[in-house]
Amino acid sequence: MMAERNTIMLIVNGTLLTSAGGRLATWPGWLAIEGDRIAAVGTGDAPAEWQTRAERTIDARHMAVLPGLTNAHTHLEQTFMRGLADDRPLLRWLKEVIWPLQAAMTPEDMYLAARLGLVENLRCGATRVIQHHKLPGREHVAATCRAAAEVGLRMTLARGWIDLGPTGEPLDTILSDLDWLDGLLHSPACKPQAKISLASGPLAPWRCSDDAMRQVTAWARDRGVPTHIHVAEAQDEVEMMLARCGKRHIEWLAGLDCLGTDTQLVHAVHVTDAELDLITQSGALVVHCPTSNMYLASGAAPVRKMLDRGIPVALGTDGPGSNNSQDLLECAKIAALLAKQATGDAQALLPADVIHMMVGFAPGASDAPAGVSGALMAGAPADITIVNLNNVRCQPVYSAASALVYNACGTDVHTVIVAGEILVDAGQVTVLDEAGLIEQCRLAAAALMKRAGIQCD
Template sequence: MKRQLIRNGTVMTMNDEMQVIPNGYVLLEGDHIQEVGEWPSDGSKDALLRQVDCVIDAAGKAIIPGLVNGHTHLFQTFIRGVSDDLPLSQWLRQIIWPASLAMEEEDFYLAAMIGCIENLKSGATYIMDHHYVHTHSGNDHGVLRAMEESGIRGHMARGGVDLSYEPRLRESIEDIFNNTDKLLDHWQGAADGRIAIAMGPLNLYGCSEEFLKQAAKYSERNGLITHIHVAETKDQIDNTMERFGLRNLELVEAVGMLGRHTQVVHGIWLNDAELDLLQKHDATVIHCPVSNMYLASGVARVPEMLDRGINVALGTDGPGSNNCQDNLEVLKFTACLHKVDQLDSTLLPPMQVLEMATRNGAKAVGREQDLGSLEPGKKADIVIIELQKAHIAPIHRVSSAIVYNANGNDVDSVFVNGELVVHRGKCVLVDEEEIIRRAQARVDSLRRKLSAAFPVFGIVQ
């Protein structure tokens, strides 16, 4: 079994005590962490240097648990930056729907591969991809194959709508569950346990009550996470009030979908009673601050949620509404958004934000026992961040430097399941340059295809 040693860095354990270890080390054995501690000055551990297969010197660097990107749409890497100044409803109709309908099967693999590379290189070892475009039979498999090949730990929430939304993106209830069955058969637990499937009804306004009820039962029967957009805009509250006389989260509860394995994405327009429901059912909120600002959707009540003991994890959202998936950048946006929204500079200190991105993310996916912190026995999902740069150093507190100074370009190395997948800022398992070249060629073709009907795709300045 391969043994690897990371030493000389500052270890942000994110354990129960939030222990920070200067001159720390992490010993990996296979896919698990064997030891974490401070490297002794008396030479008592020096023999270990000769007993391991690999030593990584992390001097001047931070060693942190892998970040969990709790919500994204990988296919949207092909759409980022097409148009930057639209509200959600227009953005969907004018950008997302036309592009997703025009994309071909290979495009979904390439787009997802770009997205996996981007996530790994910005510190995310775990992603929850909400994938809802099933225009070709191989779309889902292309996304999951990208996760497998890139080395990331990936969870696909198999999305679907059966009611409104863009008609060509609808599916019958029967098709949604049949196709999810096939994904479970083929992919659940694949790639040495790195790949998993979740139930992902896309949103409440695109899904019938019957589908939502069946989805809740399907998730419970198969032991799956349910991942769904909720209360992202005020219009979405109006929709469920008109149809059912219920607010968004009240409807989620009424159909039997609200529980410990439920991930409520965004949750911006929730009232006090709905926060009570989250608390009662021990559900998770996935907070995507950059997307919420980009689309001017609103500000989620994150500090109040945390005060109530509600689990809040972080996500980038898709590259169509971010426009990147820089997981370290999300940390700073999270802290700053809520300070200015509440006019309270004391809210969300750095260690709390890091906790949201690590421990809370692990809890969101039901993996708090083996992910989310650097402790013996846990999975070796580890990120090393370079701190000796002009925009970061000199340093007073490493937690502050990570949250407020660092960005994805500062990630030096990444381990997933004990495998080195990023080294010195480059992905190890895939040819980045070739993937980017192929992706750009496909996007150029996509723009030509769409520009006549949708002039925004032809704009180059």
């Protein structure tokens, strides 16, 4: 049997931009892809050899060529809920709209909402998303995995769970469902799901018992699975934990020995300096969601302090219910502006810092060789985002990094490549009928609102 030949693709004339090890580098150059990996990278014009061998050449003149962006926190089920609960603080937003609507969603609703949200992520340049999945039913989880496999980007599915409150699940159910999902994602029959990985997703400290947190984290650590958890998003959540156990969120996690390099802390807005020290010592990652934090009036995470302590920080949009888009480039600008506003320091976050937050981490990545996240280098997975800066929004460009953070937005994304496959090609989604999907989602969302008894204008 003949071995399958890898397709060779060449990207030329672009401004290549990497953030390996936190150091931003840009240069005019070219990049060759062979199969699902970057084969070669260079400065100036591509060598004749690569030009001859390439079956497809993308002209990236006046464009930025980046490692694929990671949207490190979202809730795809909320794609059907954006704009429904605007202008409320976190707990009212959850109780009045988000929780009742989640309860009314069928697996088919979940599938369509996930497809729509994933296509939006893709169009906005994300090659990887972390989906904090709030609908625990196996059919809903399987529907989300099916949507991700069809859309083709990489997804970490953090299986959401709580064991306290009226919707809490028994610990046995949480553990057996995690076992089931772990088996599903490792099954040889699930070939398209090779881009999907698993995380444990406790929703928030105040919704999880000490015992469940300890036991589920032990389960995750046995299998090398990370833990992805909302922490200290709003001040009233912190007060609830202080009333329950006398500990703030990070103190509680550290006290249970559930804080480590395998922990992804989403938000971390209301954290003390002592808690920042605990995060630093643990090696945990923080996922910063500035747009959502502003939207729900939650506050400003102390990102500069985190970076100064060496805490790794990734960037997330959060769910469409509290953003309301999935535009990571928009979040990048908001991250920089919020940090300046919150600290009174115009240099609190620079474009290089924010770009690193988008490309420097691939939490949950199982296929990236160690140390190459954020780099465009031979051997790295061929996950590439190309952003067109040749438009009235961005020109003239004196610094590609500045233009990316302060000018560009999701609609400027030109091409998105995941594992060597072009999923967005010159602004067109290649993997599905986008207009048909939008119409299907419009109808399904209207039916969902009717079922849930929600009147829309």
